[in-house]
Amino acid sequence: MKTIQGPAIFFAQFIDSKAPFNSLEGLCEWAAKLGYKGVQIPTNVDFMIDLDQAAQSQDYCDELKGKVASYGLEITELSTHIQGQLVATHPAHDIMFDVFAPEHLKGNEPARREWAIDQVKKAAIASRRLGLKAHATFSGSLLWPMVHPWPQQPKGLIEEGFQELAKRWIPILDVFKDQGVACCYEVHPVEDIHDGVTFERFLEATGGHEAVSILYDPSHFVLQQLDYLSYIDHYHEFIKAFHVKDSEFNPTGKKGTFGGYGDWRDRAGRYRSPGDGQVDFKGIFTKLTEYGYDGWAVLEWECCIKSPEQGAREELIIGIDPYL
Numbered sequence: 001m002k003t004i005q006g007p008a009i010f011f012a013q014f015i016d017s018k019a020p021f022n023s024l025e026g027l028c029e030w031a032a033k034l035g036y037k038g039v040q041i042p043t044n045v046d047f048m049i050d051l052d053q054a055a056q057s058q059d060y061c062d063e064l065k066g067k068v069a070s071y072g073l074e075i076t077e078l079s080t081h082i083q084g085q086l087v088a089t090h091p092a093h094d095i096m097f098d099v100f101a102p103e104h105l106k107g108n109e110p111a112r113r114e115w116a117i118d119q120v121k122k123a124a125i126a127s128r129r130l131g132l133k134a135h136a137t138f139s140g141s142l143l144w145p146m147v148h149p150w151p152q153q154p155k156g157l158i159e160e161g162f163q164e165l166a167k168r169w170i171p172i173l174d175v176f177k178d179q180g181v182a183c184c185y186e187v188h189p190v191e192d193i194h195d196g197v198t199f200e201r202f203l204e205a206t207g208g209h210e211a212v213s214i215l216y217d218p219s220h221f222v223l224q225q226l227d228y229l230s231y232i233d234h235y236h237e238f239i240k241a242f243h244v245k246d247s248e249f250n251p252t253g254k255k256g257t258f259g260g261y262g263d264w265r266d267r268a269g270r271y272r273s274p275g276d277g278q279v280d281f282k283g284i285f286t287k288l289t290e291y292g293y294d295g296w297a298v299l300e301w302e303c304c305i306k307s308p309e310q311g312a313r314e315e316l317i318i319g320i321d322p323y324l
Contacts, residue, residue: 004288006297007315008038008076010243013301014308015045024048028071034312038076039068040136040298043123044083044100051119054126061129076296077241079136080123081186086116087172088140088165088192117168121175128179134240134295135176136215139165139185139193139202147194158201165192166205173211182213184241188220195226196234213240216288217300218279219247223269225257229283236291243300244315246277264304271302273311 009031020026024047031039043051053060068075082100089097089109098106105112120137127135143161146153176183185193185202193199203212216239221228232239249269254260259267274281285297301311 002289002292002294004242004285004293004297005076005295006038007036007244008040008074008296008298009036009312009315010040010042010079010298010300011048012040012042012079012081014312015042015048022047024067025071028068028073031312032071032073036073036299038074038296038298040076040079040296040300042079042081043119043126044080049078049126051122051126054129055122058129061126065130075130075132076298077132077134077136077184078123078127078130080120081136081138083116083119083123084137084185085140085191086112087120087168088113088142090142090145092145093141113168117172120172124172124176124179124181124183127181132181134182134184134213136184136186136241136243138188139169139191141190141192143192144190161192162201162205165202166207170206170209173206173209176211177209181211182240183211184213184215186215186217186220186241186243188217189223194220195224196231199235199238212238214238215241215243217243217245218284219243219245219271219277219302222247222249222278223257225249229280229287232284232287232291236288236293239288239291239293239295241295242288242293242297244274244281244297245300245302246272246274246279246281248272248277270304273301273303273306274299274315276303276306 011027014021014027016022020030041048043049065075085097086100094109101112105115123135142165143158173183187193187199193202206212214235218228221231247270251268255268264270299315301308303311
């Protein structure tokens, strides 16, 4: 029987201006001492990876891989969550998402989009050079303001939105296909791919493109009140990456799914450190194993109460480690 690899950790939430969190070497040493075996690397941080070099130079990729390996770690996936988001944004979100763009592209959505598309394509090539089989990203969101059908949507608007989303992504997906790397979309609120139905609509719009895959993260399904265990039954063949993140949903007479515009701590649905929320990790690991998932289990830490360092330490005690 195939087994899940891990534990691994996504560095994005731990990057800081202070050591050891301000360099790849420092983060690797810290993660290895905690007992992690793999690391997922965000590609939008200069000191983590030079994406231009990684796409052009096998020597650079071999050196990067060797540097991580010197700490007893493997690179699990590269991440272009930030760049993937900028492939497709609704004008209502432009000001908020502009913060993710390089300084010289802020306020210029077409140029920002072209930069993002180029970045994700380079990540596909870099992933192949690093010997990786999966890549983590976001789909972007042309349609999120229409998630609630009020006012009534003009007929055909949603179909047009998915066609446009596919049009932007197919040239990127073709690069992933050529490189033999799965493009794993994290199914996530605010993304156009945020549940099973939207994943199917996107897959259909791309003509069933073989590079289209899923990054499975149950925490986002708890917030949507979606059955995250049966989701695996429906889409296990597409799940090529896995984030271990916990969350909880505690509605009251005053707030529910939409949260009343509250901060994370004040919302009915909020992210928690693994073991502190409501996700049934034992059930998830069982199902993924039964379906033959042999990728990595990667901690993506987010919690509105605990510190990142505490969450990373506790993960190996009460989180995913017992299942690996």
